[in-house]
Amino acid sequence: MDSFAVICTASLLAGGLYFFVFGFGSAEVKGKRAVNLTGGSIDKEKIQDNYKQYWSFFRHPKEIEKADKVPAFVDTFYNLVTDIYEWGWGQSFHFSPSLPGKSHREATRIHEERAVDMLGVKPGARILDVGCGVGGPMRAIAAHSKANVVGITINEYQVKRARMHNKKVGLDTLCEVVCGNFLQMPFADNSFDGAYSIEATCHAPKLEEVYKEIYRVIKPGSYYVSYEWVTTELYQHEDPEHVEIIHGIERGDALPGLRSYKDIAEVAKQVGFEVVKEKDLAKPPSNPWWTRLKMGRIAYWRNHILVTILAFLGIAPKGTVDVHEMLFVTADYLSQGGEKGIFSPMHMILCRKPEE
Numbered sequence: 199m200d201s202f203a204v205i206c207t208a209s210l211l212a213g214g215l216y217f218f219v220f221g222f223g224s225a226e227v228k229g230k231r232a233v234n235l236t237g238g239s240i241d242k243e244k245i246q247d248n249y250k251q252y253w254s255f256f257r258h259p260k261e262i263e264k265a266d267k268v269p270a271f272v273d274t275f276y277n278l279v280t281d282i283y284e285w286g287w288g289q290s291f292h293f294s295p296s297l298p299g300k301s302h303r304e305a306t307r308i309h310e311e312r313a314v315d316m317l318g319v320k321p322g323a324r325i326l327d328v329g330c331g332v333g334g335p336m337r338a339i340a341a342h343s344k345a346n347v348v349g350i351t352i353n354e355y356q357v358k359r360a361r362m363h364n365k366k367v368g369l370d371t372l373c374e375v376v377c378g379n380f381l382q383m384p385f386a387d388n389s390f391d392g393a394y395s396i397e398a399t400c401h402a403p404k405l406e407e408v409y410k411e412i413y414r415v416i417k418p419g420s421y422y423v424s425y426e427w428v429t430t431e432l433y434q435h436e437d438p439e440h441v442e443i444i445h446g447i448e449r450g451d452a453l454p455g456l457r458s459y460k461d462i463a464e465v466a467k468q469v470g471f472e473v474v475k476e477k478d479l480a481k482p483p484s485n486p487w488w489t490r491l492k493m494g495r496i497a498y499w500r501n502h503i504l505v506t507i508l509a510f511l512g513i514a515p516k517g518t519v520d521v522h523e524m525l526f527v528t529a530d531y532l533s534q535g536g537e538k539g540i541f542s543p544m545h546m547i548l549c550r551k552p553e554e
């Protein structure tokens with residue numbers, strides 16, 4: 199081969215590799231690159247062990263019932279998945295109904311703004327984001343409502359990421375992030391003008407514990423809105439296929455046990471809230487939320503090959519391949535749950551704390 203052919207072949211290979219790594223892939227512009235994947239706050243060498251520990255939790259279902267162990271187990275989960283989520287999904291760790299003619303990013307933002315609009319808060323109000331992740335919703339909500347948003351997450355690594363993103367887009371004056379447990383929040387009674395949670399309270403072993411805390415910290419007369427993960431009226435616990443799908447969702451998403459849609463309003467009332475509105479936002483006329491998951495399948499394969507190569511080269515931590523595989527499988531269970539209509543990640547409830 200003459201040198202011209204060598205140069206052409208090498209350029210083609212390099213171009214192809216660049217396209218494979220940075221070019222085609224999931225629909226969202228991301229802040230994370232595959233070469234920067236970490237295990238959150240966990241040391242690189244300990245990721246595989248932590249992943250095994252995560253799985254062992256499900257081998258001892260009795261442990262899951264021990265509510266006090268759940269926050270630590272959820273924290274481990276988010277150390278393992280946060281970078282992969284940001285890389286492959288974006289900064290908002292939730293679903294939204296797809297909207298014809300709108301991108302995933304726009305549909306996500308609209309779903310987030312819808313939540314704060316229900317709170318009816320004015321610019322300058324102080325609102326709480328319960329389980330804020332790396333702050334995708336918090337930034338959209340602060341920019342849209344001009345409210346001051348305080349987010350709480352159990353995961354220290356997410357706090358770092360969220361603060362970094364807030365600063366980067368100049369929203370650090372409106373957005374504050376606190377590391378803590380939403381079952382025992384470090385906030386004074388009656389100190390917020392409203393609160394919201396987006397696909398986060400499903401991690402609470404007992405919903406009443408987190409709802410009670412939210413009730414305590416918001417002011418009388420103010421509102422709380424939540425997008426809850428639930429099994430729907432179509433779920434039949436005697437159908438083994440349904441049970442397998444729901445267990446698959448629980449295992450791949452660090453859930454101590456999915457609740458039935460029927461339980462949500464009951465718990466809200468039990469802790470003292472008035473239920474103003476309740477609606478499953480996944481139901482028609484909404485378009486399916488799971489199409490994004492299904493459309494991403496080719497990208498997931500590409501991602502899996504990439505993660506495997508990077509782990510082999512020692513660039514990505516070894517356990518990343520296992521974690522990625524777990525998410526791959528989970529994506530399938532989630533889509534099945536959506537398609538069969540037995541699971542919804544957006545059962546919306548709007549509550550009001552009565553005036554004293």
Ligand SMILES: C=C(CC[C@@H](C)[C@H]1CC[C@H]2C3=CC[C@H]4[C@H](C)[C@@H](O)CC[C@]4(C)[C@H]3CC[C@]12C)C(C)C
Pocket residue numbers: 282283285286287290291292293397398400450451452494497498501502522525526528529532
């Ligand atoms: C609310 C929660 C998280 C919901 C979603 C944000 C995530 C649930 C499943 C995740 C993913 C599955 C497949 C991954 C894919 C294999 C990888 O290549 C790129 C990232 C995924 C698309 C990843 C992204 C986030 C999810 C969609 C729970 C935890 C309560």
Ligand SMILES: C[S@@+](CC[C@H](N)C(=O)[O-])C[C@H]1O[C@@H](n2cnc3c(N)ncnc32)[C@H](O)[C@@H]1O
Pocket residue numbers: 269272276289290291292328329330331332333334335350351352353356378379380381395396397398399401402
């Ligand atoms: C699926 S993420 C959703 C994040 C964010 N709401 C979003 O939509 O991008 C769930 C969030 O709940 C947080 N979380 C789970 N259990 C928690 C607990 N006990 N205390 C505080 N945060 C918790 C996780 O750390 C994570 O940030």
